[in-house]
Amino acid sequence: GDSVTQMEGPVTLSEEAFLTINCTYTATGYPSLFWYVQYPGEGLQLLLKATKADDKGSNKGFEATYRKETTSFHLEKGSVQVSDSAVYFCALSDLFRGAQKLVFGQGTRLTINP
């Protein structure tokens, strides 16, 4: 079945460092891809999405490009801030028996030190 694999955390960086969180997927169909972020004590929030190959999703300085040839959707940010500390989930949505469902990766905890 469909699955999503993220780089294992936790990831700890200094403020203003460059961030990459790797995400690869396997899917039987042509999925849409997402990054969700979960701040402490809050629910998951959609960070960005891409619905077809070569699409780039971007939000709050984060970017990810849908790479069909490598089945990847890596999250990047050029200069992280302390406020970016959170858990990040890569996810895909695909049709399962006629219903759209989300499949999540295991999450990557990111801590940014000042």
Place this chain on the structure above:
Amino acid sequence: GAVVSQHPSWVICKSGTSVKIECRSLDFQATTMFWYRQFPKQSLMLMATSNEGSKATYEQGVEKDKFLINHASLTLSTLTVTSAHPEDSSFYICSAREGEGPYEQYFGPGTRLTVT
């Protein structure tokens, strides 16, 4: 943006008892709600999908008689864990969908259940 709340945020119960978790969409009507379970350091696993006024659709391997889901209104869904056991201890997260398409799911903050 759309807000989804869960209550309680943390519950401890004794083995053999039942516990109910509520999921509410506060400022929109949720035609569909989803219940997920998350184990430590693992991803969210979809348990069931519920549509208002109809029976929930459970994922393979999820016991429908143990995890009772009710979606009685467009703003409220409940998950009842019946005859809870320590292995049911987990983090339960709901989400609600306002329109079509999975990217319109809005997530609650989760409920941590500990069964002693």
